[in-house]
Amino acid sequence: MTGINVFEEAQKQIRIACEKLEVDRGYYEILKQPERVMEVSFPVRMDDGRVEVFTGYRSQHDDTLGPAKGGIRFHPLVTADEVKALSMWMTIKCALVGVPFGGGKGGVNCNPKKLSYGELERIARGYIRSIAPIVGSEKDIPAPDVYTNEKVMAWMVDEFSKLKGYTDYGVVTGKPLILGGSAARDEATAMGCFITTKEALKKFNLSVNKATVCIQGFGNAGFNLAKILFDSGAKIIGVSDSRGGLFNPEGINPKELLEVKNSKGSVVYGSGKVITNEELLELNCDVLIPAALENQITEKNVHNIKAKIVSEAANGPTTTAASKILYKKGILVVPDILASAGGVTVSYFEWVQNKTGYYWDYDEVTQKLEKMMVNAFKDIFDMHQKNQVDIREAAFLIAIKRIVEGLKYKLS
Numbered sequence: 561m562t563g564i565n566v567f568e569e570a571q572k573q574i575r576i577a578c579e580k581l582e583v584d585r586g587y588y589e590i591l592k593q594p595e596r597v598m599e600v601s602f603p604v605r606m607d608d609g610r611v612e613v614f615t616g617y618r619s620q621h622d623d624t625l626g627p628a629k630g631g632i633r634f635h636p637l638v639t640a641d642e643v644k645a646l647s648m649w650m651t652i653k654c655a656l657v658g659v660p661f662g663g664g665k666g667g668v669n670c671n672p673k674k675l676s677y678g679e680l681e682r683i684a685r686g687y688i689r690s691i692a693p694i695v696g697s698e699k700d701i702p703a704p705d706v707y708t709n710e711k712v713m714a715w716m717v718d719e720f721s722k723l724k725g726y727t728d729y730g731v732v733t734g735k736p737l738i739l740g741g742s743a744a745r746d747e748a749t750a751m752g753c754f755i756t757t758k759e760a761l762k763k764f765n766l767s768v769n770k771a772t773v774c775i776q777g778f779g780n781a782g783f784n785l786a787k788i789l790f791d792s793g794a795k796i797i798g799v800s801d802s803r804g805g806l807f808n809p810e811g812i813n814p815k816e817l818l819e820v821k822n823s824k825g826s827v828v829y830g831s832g833k834v835i836t837n838e839e840l841l842e843l844n845c846d847v848l849i850p851a852a853l854e855n856q857i858t859e860k861n862v863h864n865i866k867a868k869i870v871s872e873a874a875n876g877p878t879t880t881a882a883s884k885i886l887y888k889k890g891i892l893v894v895p896d897i898l899a900s901a902g903g904v905t906v907s908y909f910e911w912v913q914n915k916t917g918y919y920w921d922y923d924e925v926t927q928k929l930e931k932m933m934v935n936a937f938k939d940i941f942d943m944h945q946k947n948q949v950d951i952r953e954a955a956f957l958i959a960i961k962r963i964v965e966g967l968k969y970k971l972s
């Protein structure tokens with residue numbers, strides 16, 4: 561725990577962008593908090609017969625550019641403020657890459673590592689039943705996030721459809737392919753980060769197959785990214801998960817390491833030197849990829865970061881103050897609202913496919929994703945150079961400008 565409040569961080573980022581754009585103060589007043597936050601408590605029968613009551617949240621930040629959209633996390637540290645911040649970043653992310661959604665995010669305070677399969681299912685179903693009044697394919701569309709996956713989405717779509725009396729695949733994305741999922745959604749977050757990281761490497765005249773990479777987090781984003789980078793010739797020299805990190809200057813094969821993690825429970829059992837998560841962030845490498853939780857790069861450790869590029873697959877891994885220092889140090893940050901946007905972009909494709917009932921193949925999805933990510937990177941880099949602001953600020957300026965333009969039409 562860093563004591564840094566991510567909700568206040570998100571507010572600060574939005575305020576700075578509104579001030580730089582010199583928009584009326586009223587727009588900041590609208591965007592500085594979510595439009596709606598629902599807190600729910602729901603009972604779940606545990607395997608031993610006890611009833612436990614779980615707390616969950618769904619935050620809808622702003623729907624100017626479309627229905628709310630964003631993942632659901634199951635984690636013991638989930639709080640209302642965290643979910644609120646994450647929903648604000650979703651609004652910004654969607655506006656930045658140009659998907660027609662606003663921002664939403666949800667979470668349940670629970671520890672999936674201590675739950676049985678059946679308990680997890682009952683939590684997923686209980687949560688979606690509780691938030692059902694405010695979600696729907698035209699209102700707010702959840703998706704996977706930390707410690708949730710396509711299986712959890714399948715339970716949620718099933719439960720929601722039972723409530724409605726018809727199958728509504730468009731209510732959540734990140735579903736299994738057979739239940740209205742999209743090709744490439746599972747690896748989309750990683751792909752988006754890979755595409756934008758490649759663009760960043762070009763700025764240093766570096767190519768992926770010459771790059772050394774460290775990745776914090778070995779889940780959907782982190783593992784898939786490691787796999788794509790490895791297959792493209794990059795050398796992965798460090799990875800970590802919640803139990804610690806692994807350093808191997810000779811290179812790590814993520815597919816072999818996944819087998820170790822699946823059988824023994826952590827990447828730390830792979831071949832290499834065991835290090836801490838803090839040490840992982842400070843390794844000498846070309847690209848550092850935080851792909852776990854918020855507030856990992858702070859004023860405390862930012863001076864020790866040695867990477868040339870920090871590519872943020874996770875949401876909010878770098879504090880605002882640390883981000884400024886990275887900029888001054890000449891480290892190129894591919895900010896979370898861009899680097900992690902591949903997931904929601906393919907979620908948008910999934911939603912379109914559900915709505916039309918016409919499904920695209922893998923190549924069609926990935927080609928469309930590549931185009932959107934490359935264009936967004938170019939827009940941000942141009943804004944960064946033209947206005948001499950750091951890349952994260954440039955990204956916020958583009959996104960807030962688009963949202964305010966929409967708000968102006970609605971309010972005038």
Ligand SMILES: NC(=O)C1=CN([C@@H]2O[C@H](COP(=O)(O)OP(=O)(O)OC[C@H]3O[C@@H](n4cnc5c(N)ncnc54)[C@H](O)[C@@H]3O)[C@@H](O)[C@H]2O)C=CC1
Binds near residue numbers: 782
């Ligand atoms: N799944 C998705 O489609 C998207 C995920 N993201 C973001 O990516 C990040 C990771 O999410 P997922 O990969 O989906 O989650 P996941 O649940 O699949 O994996 C999380 C990984 O982080 C590790 N982890 C947890 N606490 C850690 C700690 N303190 N230090 C190091 N590692 C730790 C876990 O062991 C696990 O390997 C989050 O910030 C999430 O919001 C962003 C966009 C989309």
Ligand SMILES: O=C(O)CCC(=O)C(=O)O
Binds near residue numbers: 650703704
């Ligand atoms: O796929 C989605 O709708 C949302 C993904 C997400 O939660 C995120 O980008 O942080």
